[in-house]
Amino acid sequence: MVQSSIRYVTQEEFEQLCSEHSGRMWERTAQGELVEMAPVGGEGSNQEADLIGDLIIWNRCTQMGKVFSSQGAFKLPFGSTRAADVAWVRNERWEALTPEQRMGFPPICPDFVIELRSQSMANGMVRPQSLSELRTKMTEYLASGLRLGWLINPYDRQVEIYRAGQAVQVVAMPAVLSGETVLPGFELSV
Secondary structure (H helix, E strand, C coil): CECCCCCECCHHHHHHHHHHCCCCCEEECCCCEEEECCCECHHHHHHHHHHHHHHHHHHHHHCCEEEEECCCCEECCCCCEECCCEEEEEHHHHHCCCHHHHHCCCCCCCCEEEEECCEEEECCEEEECCHHHHHHHHHHHHHCCCCEEEEEECCCCEEEEEECCCCCEEEECCCEEECCCCCCCCEEEC
8 A cells, every 4th residue: 555645535525536536446544544555566466366266265165245356445334445455244244235335335344354465566666565554454444343354464474363352363374264253164374
């Protein structure tokens, strides 16, 4: 993520901006700050695709929910609009939304997210995404109802596990992560 000059926008302004500039990716913080998302490099994009693929395979077998890529953002209850690298929502929660809500930025927090700390390409430089910004996103997800989240940090060779109502757990890589009761039977080797 790269933040250019700080700009604050309302939710309506944010949605209009996204509509007018569909080729660009932004998020909006709970404070209304506009965050431009820089493209990731080849390695990060490949790793993200693998993560999505693993979750899709599990979900196709269980048919328990819907899987979303980093191109889909969610309007969270505390005012931010965020897109995780990988997100998943239980079927019954997704189906409770109206068709109109599903078409735009769904007003729902995913049950599960993965954020992958990868390299961003911005201003002609390649550098790792800001760990503090990713942690802020994870905290926003938790405050909005997230049940389980993984922040995968290959640079420090660790994974931060976020669970509702619990302290963050940090595990060293390599590790096998469990979907626990949120994603029963799902395991990911990192």
